[in-house]
Amino acid sequence: MEEKTEEKKVHDLVIVGAGPAALSAAIYTSREDIGTTLYEKGAIGGLAAVTDWVDNYPGFAEGIEGLKLSDAMRAQAERFGAKIELGEVMSIVGEQKLKKLATTDGDIYAKAVLIATGSEYRKIGVPGEVEYYARGVHYCATCDGAFYRDKKLVVVGGGNSAVQESIFLTRFANHIDILVRGEQFRASDVLQHELEKHKDKITVHFNTTTDEIVGQDNKVIKVVGTDKTTGQKVEFPTDGVFVFVGLDPNTKFLAGSGVELDERNFIKSDDKLMTAVTGVFVAGDVRSGATLQIASAVGEGATAALMIREYLEGHGPHMEPALYG
Numbered sequence: 612m613e614e615k616t617e618e619k620k621v622h623d624l625v626i627v628g629a630g631p632a633a634l635s636a637a638i639y640t641s642r643e644d645i646g647t648t649l650y651e652k653g654a655i656g657g658l659a660a661v662t663d664w665v666d667n668y669p670g671f672a673e674g675i676e677g678l679k680l681s682d683a684m685r686a687q688a689e690r691f692g693a694k695i696e697l698g699e700v701m702s703i704v705g706e707q708k709l710k711k712l713a714t715t716d717g718d719i720y721a722k723a724v725l726i727a728t729g730s731e732y733r734k735i736g737v738p739g740e741v742e743y744y745a746r747g748v749h750y751c752a753t754c755d756g757a758f759y760r761d762k763k764l765v766v767v768g769g770g771n772s773a774v775q776e777s778i779f780l781t782r783f784a785n786h787i788d789i790l791v792r793g794e795q796f797r798a799s800d801v802l803q804h805e806l807e808k809h810k811d812k813i814t815v816h817f818n819t820t821t822d823e824i825v826g827q828d829n830k831v832i833k834v835v836g837t838d839k840t841t842g843q844k845v846e847f848p849t850d851g852v853f854v855f856v857g858l859d860p861n862t863k864f865l866a867g868s869g870v871e872l873d874e875r876n877f878i879k880s881d882d883k884l885m886t887a888v889t890g891v892f893v894a895g896d897v898r899s900g901a902t903l904q905i906a907s908a909v910g911e912g913a914t915a916a917l918m919i920r921e922y923l924e925g926h927g928p929h930m931e932p933a934l935y936g
């Protein structure tokens with residue numbers, strides 16, 4: 612329901628983002644007549660909408676195009692009355708009962724807010740990376756590793772995720788070259804020991820920069836780098852490249868909001884998915900501890916929706932009765 616109090620347009624729930632977590636939450640809340648408006652600054656469907664093929668989302672035995680999956684989620688949310696606005700939320704200020712959100716369309720107010728803004732995979736910024744994105748250049752091993760059964764791969768990165776994901780990729784690839792810019796891994800000792808067990812399939816190249824991803828006939832064929840110790844160019848023939856150089860959560864707009872972030876700038880929440888600000892919830896990839904999958908984002912969206920319903924009914928975990936009585 613939308614109310615106008617003191618000339619303020621007040622939404623029951625504003626969801627920031629319209630990716631899988633947001634759309635899942637919107638299906639639940641709008642179906643229960645909780646007035647739900649989503650703000651999306653990019654593609655409706657989030658990262659799922661720009662994912663070529665999704666093989667591991669339950670219910671689709673043969674897999675499904677990411678865009679089709681997100682279009683179906685969007686249609687389902689809109690069927691129950693969820694409104695999707697194209698625009699960016701630039702800040703959130705908690706005003707006790709109401710939250711004020713500054714958007715590209717002006718200020719709006721909400722009784723509850725769900726942050727489902729996801730994260731962005733950090734890029735290395737070399738020629739070929741954008742051109743071959745999702746067609747040989749990937750950022751998620753769980754999502755895309757299985758496309759490389761018995762193929763050769765290059766992994767770029769030297770931290771925990773690069774090592775962990777390389778080990779995972781040995782299930783599929785017959786050989787992996789890991790290119791590490793520094794002279795050693797930044798990954799934990801435990802992971803490095805684990806990597807040793809896979810050395811029949813993995814070759815590590817320290818002091819090696821990644822300079823270019825080269826393709827032919829629409830396919831990646833090699834990575835060109837530089838051996839920093841000799842200054843010589845080096846080439847790694849490959850069928851695909853996985854880049855693991857970090858993730859940037861979309862949380863910059865929360866500066867000054869009171870929403871607490873972890874050391875990597877992901878949003879901290881309690882077991883009801885509420886953030887440090889009463890009435891502001893979080894779901895999906897942007898949440899600290901999230902598992903970065905569509906199925907888990909959708910599950911968190913549904914959980915957050917049920918917690919938001921409790922909260923709006925006045926039974927939330929941190930309710931202050933005086934404010935809602």
Ligand SMILES: Cc1cc2nc3c(=O)[nH]c(=O)nc-3n(C[C@H](O)[C@H](O)[C@H](O)COP(=O)(O)OP(=O)(O)OC[C@H]3O[C@@H](n4cnc5c(N)ncnc54)[C@H](O)[C@@H]3O)c2cc1C
Nearest residue numbers: 628630631632652653657658700729754895896903904905
């Ligand atoms: C190439 C690739 C392949 C993948 N393949 C798979 C796969 O096969 N299987 C799988 O399970 N997962 C896969 N994933 C991961 C999956 O896409 C994500 O886990 C999932 O989309 C997370 O959903 P989310 O709703 O939390 O966030 P997102 O999908 O990231 O959606 C967040 C949305 O919020 C918007 N937003 C951010 N800030 C603002 C703001 N201030 N105002 C308004 N809007 C904002 C963004 O534009 C975005 O659309 C893949 C990811 C990538 C990149």
